[in-house]
Amino acid sequence: xxxxIGDLFGKSPFGPIVEHSKKVHxxxxxxxxxxxxxxQEDYDTIHRLHSKxxxxxxxxxxxxxxxRSFISQRYFLPVDRSDLVNFLARQEKIADLAExxxxxxxxxxxxxxxxxxxxxxxxxxxxxQVSGTLLTAAVEFKNLAETAFGGAEARSILKLIENLGxxxxxxxxxxxxxxxxxxxxxxxxxxxxxxxxxKMVIMLxxxxxxxxNAGDYLRVMxxxx
Amino acid sequence: xDILIIGLTALLGLYMAWNIGANDVANSMADAVxxxxxxxxxxxxxxxxxEFAGAVLVGxxxxxxxxxxxxxxxxxxxxxxxxxxxxxxxxxxxxxxxLLSAAFWLNLSTIYGMPVSTTHSIVGAVAGFGVVAAxxxxxxxxxxxxxxxxxxxxxxxxxxMAFLIFNYISKSILGKEQPARAAIRHMxxxxxxxxxxxxxxxxxxxxxxxxxxIHWLTDSRALALSLGASLVAAVVSxxxxxxxxxGLEEESLGKQLEAVERVFVPLVIxxxxxxxxxxGANDVANSVGPLAAIVHxxxxxTIDMKxxxxxxxxxxGGMGIVLGLATYGYRVMMTVGTKITEITxxxxxxxxxxxxxxxxxxxxxxLPVSTTHTLVGAILxxxxxxxxxxxNRRIVTSIFxxxxxxxxxxxxxxxxxxxxxxxxxFETLHTLIAG
Numbered sequence: 001x002x003x004x005i006g007d008l009f010g011k012s013p014f015g016p017i018v019e020h021s022k023k024v025h026x027x028x029x030x031x032x033x034x035x036x037x038x039x040q041e042d043y044d045t046i047h048r049l050h051s052k053x054x055x056x057x058x059x060x061x062x063x064x065x066x067x068r069s070f071i072s073q074r075y076f077l078p079v080d081r082s083d084l085v086n087f088l089a090r091q092e093k094i095a096d097l098a099e100x101x102x103x104x105x106x107x108x109x110x111x112x113x114x115x116x117x118x119x120x121x122x123x124x125x126x127x128x129q130v131s132g133t134l135l136t137a138a139v140e141f142k143n144l145a146e147t148a149f150g151g152a153e154a155r156s157i158l159k160l161i162e163n164l165g166x167x168x169x170x171x172x173x174x175x176x177x178x179x180x181x182x183x184x185x186x187x188x189x190x191x192x193x194x195x196x197x198x199k200m201v202i203m204l205x206x207x208x209x210x211x212x213n214a215g216d217y218l219r220v221m222x223x224x225x
Numbered sequence: 226x227d228i229l230i231i232g233l234t235a236l237l238g239l240y241m242a243w244n245i246g247a248n249d250v251a252n253s254m255a256d257a258v259x260x261x262x263x264x265x266x267x268x269x270x271x272x273x274x275x276e277f278a279g280a281v282l283v284g285x286x287x288x289x290x291x292x293x294x295x296x297x298x299x300x301x302x303x304x305x306x307x308x309x310x311x312x313x314x315x316x317x318x319x320x321x322x323x324l325l326s327a328a329f330w331l332n333l334s335t336i337y338g339m340p341v342s343t344t345h346s347i348v349g350a351v352a353g354f355g356v357v358a359a360x361x362x363x364x365x366x367x368x369x370x371x372x373x374x375x376x377x378x379x380x381x382x383x384x385x386m387a388f389l390i391f392n393y394i395s396k397s398i399l400g401k402e403q404p405a406r407a408a409i410r411h412m413x414x415x416x417x418x419x420x421x422x423x424x425x426x427x428x429x430x431x432x433x434x435x436x437x438x439i440h441w442l443t444d445s446r447a448l449a450l451s452l453g454a455s456l457v458a459a460v461v462s463x464x465x466x467x468x469x470x471x472g473l474e475e476e477s478l479g480k481q482l483e484a485v486e487r488v489f490v491p492l493v494i495x496x497x498x499x500x501x502x503x504x505g506a507n508d509v510a511n512s513v514g515p516l517a518a519i520v521h522x523x524x525x526x527t528i529d530m531k532x533x534x535x536x537x538x539x540x541x542g543g544m545g546i547v548l549g550l551a552t553y554g555y556r557v558m559m560t561v562g563t564k565i566t567e568i569t570x571x572x573x574x575x576x577x578x579x580x581x582x583x584x585x586x587x588x589x590x591x592l593p594v595s596t597t598h599t600l601v602g603a604i605l606x607x608x609x610x611x612x613x614x615x616x617n618r619r620i621v622t623s624i625f626x627x628x629x630x631x632x633x634x635x636x637x638x639x640x641x642x643x644x645x646x647x648x649x650x651f652e653t654l655h656t657l658i659a660g
Contacts, residue, residue: 008604008621009259009567012614074618078611143479146569148391148611151400153478 013070013077013084014142016063021138023060024091027053027098028131028207035124038105039112050102057099064092078149079221087221090214094131094207101203110196113189116181120200123174127204130167134211137161141218154222164215171208175201227523230657234321238516238538239545241328245343245508246549248335250276251557252597253504256573257497258558262490265558268497272554273547275498279505280543281536283588294591295348295372296355298518300363313522314654315647319358320515322642323350327511330635334627335553342595345631347511348372353636354643372592376628379583379594380602387579387606390418394571395612398485405473405481408488412466417459419492419574422582423499424451489570496577503584504596505546513542568604572612576603598624 030053037045067088071081112120140157147153182197251258253276254268263271296319302312327346334341348369355363394415401407425448466488473481517534568576580600587594601624608616 008601008617009613009615012567014614070615076605076608076616076618076621078608078613143482145614146482147399148395150395150611152402152404153400156478 011070011075012145013067014145016067016070017084017088018139018142020060020063020067020088020091021135023056023063024095024098025131025135027056027060027095028128030056031098031101031124031204032128034102034105035120038110039117039120041109041111043106043109046102046105050106053099053102057095060092060095064088078145080224083217083221083224087214087217090210090217091134093210094214097203097207097210101200104196104199104203108192108196110193112197113185113193115185116178116197119174119178119181123171123178123201124204126167126171126174127208130164130171130208130211133160133164133167134214137164137215137218141221144222149222158219158222161215161219164212168208168212171205175205227657230317230654231520231523234317234324234516234519235541237321237324237328238512238541239548241324241331241343241347242509242512242542242545243549243552244328244331244335245512246276246546246551247553247557248331248341248549249343249504249508249597250501250546250550250554252600253501254497254558255600256500256568256577257493259568260490260493260570260573262493262570262573263497265555269550269555269558271494271498272501272558273550275501276505276546276550277543279502279507280509280546281505281539283502283506294368295351295365296359296363297365300355300359304359309527310655313526314651315358316522317519317654318646318650319354319643320351320519322646323347323354323639324512324515326350326353326638326642327635330631330638341627341631342376342597343508343511344595345376345628346635347514349632349635350639351515352632353639356636357640357643373632375587375592375594376598379587379592379599380605382586383579383583383599383602384606384609386582387576387603388610390415390578391572391575391607391610391612394575395610399482399571403474403481404478404485405470405476408485409463409467409470412488413459413463415574416462416492417455419496419578420455420458421451422578422585423495423502424454425585486570489574493570493573493577496574496581499581500577500584500596500600503581503588505543507584507588507594507596509539509542509546512545513538516541567614572607575612576600576607579603579606598628 030049034046034049034053037043037049068085071077071084073081077084137157137160140153140160144153144157178201179198182194182201185194250272254263254272257263258265258268298312298316301307301316302309304312307315324347327343327350330346330350331341331343352364352369394411397411398404398407469488470484473484476484513534517538520535520538521533580596580603583599583603584594584596601621604613605616605621607613
């Protein structure tokens with residue numbers, strides 16, 4: 001039984017987008033036990049967590065494919081289609097980076113020097129903050145569709161995105177501090193270890209960067225029109 | 226023997242009305258059902274009552290256009306070398322052919338899920354028979370042009386109006402820091418607008434038709450009366466809404482919005498009912514217009530410029546619509562009810578007010594418009610106001626396509642049926658009517 005008016009309503013992409021954000025944040029959350037396992041030199045756990053990460057990343061991918069079908073040319077959307085695609089791409093990048101981080105940890109039995117352990121955990125925590133804020137913004141963004149992308153709800157989410165930028169800036173500062181601590185280990189730490197530390201720092205920093213970029217696309221979608 | 230012909234054509238009219246009920250009616254309640262404001266069962270009952278009331282109370286005006294406006298019966302009588310009896314027989318066969326082809330086309334499209342308009346079908350069918358029976362000049366092309374224009378104007382008008390109304394709702398209520406408080410302030414205006422539109426339609430035309438000779442009910446008095454009643458409704462609603470929403474200021478934005486949407490629920494039910502009413506008023510003509518012409522010809526044996534539409538004919542059309550709704554439209558309603566989760570009560574109200582106002586304005590101007598397409602226009606208008614998550618572009622295209630396709634298809638079919646009917650039944654009918 002077909003119904004004209006029923007078919008007229010295309011699917012809304014905003015619900016699934018929140019699903020995607022949640023899945024991506026789950027990937028980021030997995031970084032914490034990964035780093036802890038590395039500090040405790042528990043390499044079996046790292047391998048186990050890596051396969052979990054890889055599964056989560058795949059699940060996020062599936063959600064993304066699903067959303068891509070919503071935002072085909074077939075549907076009129078209240079926001080710019082390309083902005084939505086870009087937002088999704090940035091979010092996906094976050095999950096990719098988290099997985100890459102897990103891969104790096106599996107590559108060799110790296111040990112974390114005791115002097116930088118706390119700094120590392122602090123830094124990771126800050127990256128969490130950024131990813132968490134992005135998730136909150138995505139959830140709010142879905143609610144925003146209820147109020148036709150305007151008014152008080154829009155202002156509150158723009159504020160949230162502003163915070164996101166602030167937190168990313170803090171992440172940058174911490175990354176510089178951590179890098180200095182890492183290079184001060186020169187001569188006292190295996191050079192290959194230092195190389196791996198640097199890799200990890202850059203990856204975590206990219207996660208925060210991508211989260212900020214994703215937030216920017218949210219901002220563009222709200223402010224357009 | 227006349228009674229046999231009337232009975233047979235009445236069956237045709239009933240078949241057409243059944244199709245209208247099966248195909249179209251669910252759409253009028255779509256906003257209420259889709260926003261989960263009313264159960265499907267209750268929606269069917271409410272739609273049935275409103276469609277019937279609309280058909281019987283307001284239906285007569287448009288009946289004239291479809292029957293006489295497209296093909297002037299006088300043109301049939303004026304064909305050189307034709308006797309009045311011949312003309313009467315041709316009209317009976319032609320109108321039956323038009324009914325049959327429109328209903329058949331509609332039935333076919335319902336089966337294949339094609340979004341066609343009942344109004345388009347009957348107008349095309351009547352025009353088709355007119356061309357074959359009396360040549361191109363028998364069809365009132367300026368009237369036809371007016372009707373074609375209304376197909377584009379009505380969704381456009383519905384769309385613009387819905388855009389404006391929803392924009393107002395979202396700017397002044399949904400987008401505020403405290404939606405609950407804003408709703409207390411602004412909802413009465415929306416209630417006023419809605420009641421005014423609904424009442425103007427019902428009082429102004431409905432009552433005038435049913436209770437004849439109400440001389441005091443002039444246009445301006447009807448206007449004053451409905452505006453006054455709307456004012457009362459707005460004031461009453463203010464207190465009701467305040468009682469419901471006051472004290473919610475401290476709640477979270479989401480909670481407040483939820484509460485505000487709940488306030489829209491009764492409105493969307495009332496306004497959807499009025500869409501059903503307007504639909505009944507406008508679309509009953511599609512089934513009983515030709516029937517009324519036939520009945521008149523058989524009773525008097527002559528073709529008149531103006532004929533009264535008997536109340537029983539309107540009632541028959543209304544019954545057919547309700548029957549179609551109960552037997553087949555029910556399933557369409559189920560689909561609508563389970564599929565549309567996108568629409569919220571506030572969006573439904575905006576679409577419904579816009580659609581009712583447009584359809585009733587067009588009915589008043591004696592233009593048969595498609596309720597479905599007006600509503601589609603209204604929903605698109607809300608989509609453009611960033612009110613909906615997604616709208617299926619493919620369906621929109623197919624609706625536009627069906628506008629262009631239905632009229633010629635119904636016309637061709639009607640030509641065919643007319644020629645077959647004339648070849649088979651002309652002699653029989655001629656002796657019946659002449660004798």
